[in-house]
Amino acid sequence: MKTASLIKDLQYNDTKPTIQVLIDTEACKEIRITFREGQIMKEHKTSFPIVVEIFEGAIDFGVNGTICHLKKGDLVALEGGVPHDLRALETSTVRLSLNKADSTKRVEDVAKNS
Numbered sequence: 001m002k003t004a005s006l007i008k009d010l011q012y013n014d015t016k017p018t019i020q021v022l023i024d025t026e027a028c029k030e031i032r033i034t035f036r037e038g039q040i041m042k043e044h045k046t047s048f049p050i051v052v053e054i055f056e057g058a059i060d061f062g063v064n065g066t067i068c069h070l071k072k073g074d075l076v077a078l079e080g081g082v083p084h085d086l087r088a089l090e091t092s093t094v095r096l097s098l099n100k101a102d103s104t105k106r107v108e109d110v111a112k113n114s
Contacts, residue, residue, distance in 0.1 A: 035088030057092025
């Protein structure tokens with residue numbers, strides 16, 4: 001059994017979103033992304049399906065030129081290969097569920113280069 005918390009030990013970076021792996025199992029990876037207001041993750045995509053949950057705050061989630069305003073409690077699922085971007089409208093915590101075959105480093109690189 002593995003446990004983690006979306007609310008404990010929150011970390012923020014002054015210039016870019018912060019990526020933290022919370023759980024890594026044989027089936028999936030659960031990642032917490034914390035944003036300060038105004039921080040972005042530039043357009044990117046993955047080869048695998050993902051699920052994004054807005055745990056706290058509000059995010060503009062762009063998909064193929066359409067912006068969806070997501071707030072606390074909202075979920076979005078994307079198939080692989082779909083370009084998307086995120087912009088924090090306020091300080092926010094996002095839970096990202098990745099396929100086990102996807103790379104945590106890929107997510108870290110997107111945040112670092114945004």
